[in-house]
Amino acid sequence: MAKILVVDDAAFMRMMIKDTLTKNGYTEILEAQDGALAVETFKAESPDLVIMDITMPNMDGIQALGEMKKINPSSKIVMCSAMGQETMVVEAIKLGALDFIVKPFKPERIIQTVQKVLG
Numbered sequence: 001m002a003k004i005l006v007v008d009d010a011a012f013m014r015m016m017i018k019d020t021l022t023k024n025g026y027t028e029i030l031e032a033q034d035g036a037l038a039v040e041t042f043k044a045e046s047p048d049l050v051i052m053d054i055t056m057p058n059m060d061g062i063q064a065l066g067e068m069k070k071i072n073p074s075s076k077i078v079m080c081s082a083m084g085q086e087t088m089v090v091e092a093i094k095l096g097a098l099d100f101i102v103k104p105f106k107p108e109r110i111i112q113t114v115q116k117v118l119g
Contacts, residue, residue, distance in 0.1 A: 002118050003028040003045065005037040007052040007064070008080065013103075017051060021114070022106040035059030039067045042075070049118055050077040051101070051110075054088050062091055069096045076117050080105070 004026055006017045014031050030045055032038040036053060036059040050068065054061040061079055068075050079092045079100040086097055091101050098117050103108055 001028055002048040002114075003030065004114070005030045005032065005041055005047040005050045005052075005057070006043065007032045007035070007050065008057040008060070009053065010086050013053065017110060020110050023107075024111050025116075029089075032099070035061060035064030035067075036063045039071075041057065042068050043071060045070060046072070048076065049114065050075065051114075052077060052079055054079055054081045054092065055086055062088060062095065065092055065095050065097055078113055078117055 003008060004021060006029060008014045017066050030041055032041045034056045042050065052061045052064060065077055068077060077097050079089060079097045080103055081089050081100060082103045092100065099113050100107050101113055
């Protein structure tokens with residue numbers, strides 16, 4: 001079973017994503033509330049997939065994505081963003097993000113993206 005790291009500074013967002021994943025059979029879920037903690041968790045746990053918010057304190061999702069790609073260039077990372085963050089989404093894709101989910105998101109969009117990225 002895939003190990004998934006969910007990164008968002010909003011606890012309710014992490015809970016919502018985690019809940020959606022759990023209901024769909026993904027049980028190994030790690031959490032981090034900012035980019036810096038996400039990078040530490042990524043180093044320690046080597047998750048199969050990272051679902052990460054773009055806008056966070058300490059280190060944003062773009063910076064964390066860059067760090068994770070340095071650690072493991074083939075890592076699978078999906079970004080989450082609110083409407084109006086298109087320039088950041090483009091930057092994330094250039095840095096190697098595989099996909100992005102726009103907030104507020106529907107549970108089926110999360111699962112569809114996870115299944116597509118994990119194959």
